[in-house]
Amino acid sequence: MPVLHRTVRHDQGCLRRPPAPVRLGLAAVLASGVLLTASACSSSAPATLAPTATEAMPSASPTETLLAESADTYSAVGALVEGFPSDLVPVPEGAEVLVSAAEPVDGSDLVEISLNLRSAQDAPGLLEAVRAPLVAAGFTEAPVGTPEAGLAAQSTFSRSDGTELLVVGVLDRDGERTLTLGGQVRTGS
Numbered sequence: 001m002p003v004l005h006r007t008v009r010h011d012q013g014c015l016r017r018p019p020a021p022v023r024l025g026l027a028a029v030l031a032s033g034v035l036l037t038a039s040a041c042s043s044s045a046p047a048t049l050a051p052t053a054t055e056a057m058p059s060a061s062p063t064e065t066l067l068a069e070s071a072d073t074y075s076a077v078g079a080l081v082e083g084f085p086s087d088l089v090p091v092p093e094g095a096e097v098l099v100s101a102a103e104p105v106d107g108s109d110l111v112e113i114s115l116n117l118r119s120a121q122d123a124p125g126l127l128e129a130v131r132a133p134l135v136a137a138g139f140t141e142a143p144v145g146t147p148e149a150g151l152a153a154q155s156t157f158s159r160s161d162g163t164e165l166l167v168v169g170v171l172d173r174d175g176e177r178t179l180t181l182g183g184q185v186r187t188g189s
Helices: 026-032 123-136
Strands: 008-010 047-049 075-077 096-104 110-119 140-143 151-159 164-173 176-186
Touching (some): 123 140, 123 151
Antiparallel strands (some): 096 110, 110 176
16 A cells, blocks of 8 residues: 655645645555545644645556556466476365465475365265375375364364474355465375
8 A cells, every 4th residue: 555645735835744645545546546645744834735745646547557567477367377286185066266375485396385175075084085185195184173263164284294284274254165275285196
């Protein structure tokens, strides 16, 4: 969010900056066109804007976009991103991928992964669909006795003396489950 400092000139020539920056959203900055603030000088004379404070803010042209045009190569919406270890963490049958990510960790053979998906499958069944391939690949489960508030199921899986670690949580709401999985695993695992 842009930080704008506004300056007010009083007829005695006193210039002051407000004590704290004013934070405005991009839409407010583009729509406002002028920057105003109140600042005190020891005068009872009415304040007038300094000439530099009345200059119009540049606005985006209709062809400009405020979003980055290049896609994030490490994440995908609605699909598994390229490089996601789907052999280790397969998408359960009938589940809809919401967001996935797989980003290599610099200087290692590890990859940070995350997966968010939605399913009509019950929470224990959804957790089991993730558990089975992880345990088969040598991960050890550390189930959580009482899941965090709001979660229907939660578990942690580790291997390689804890270097590889995945945390799984399942939210049960309105007849659907949302699974969130995140952590790091070795590539080629």
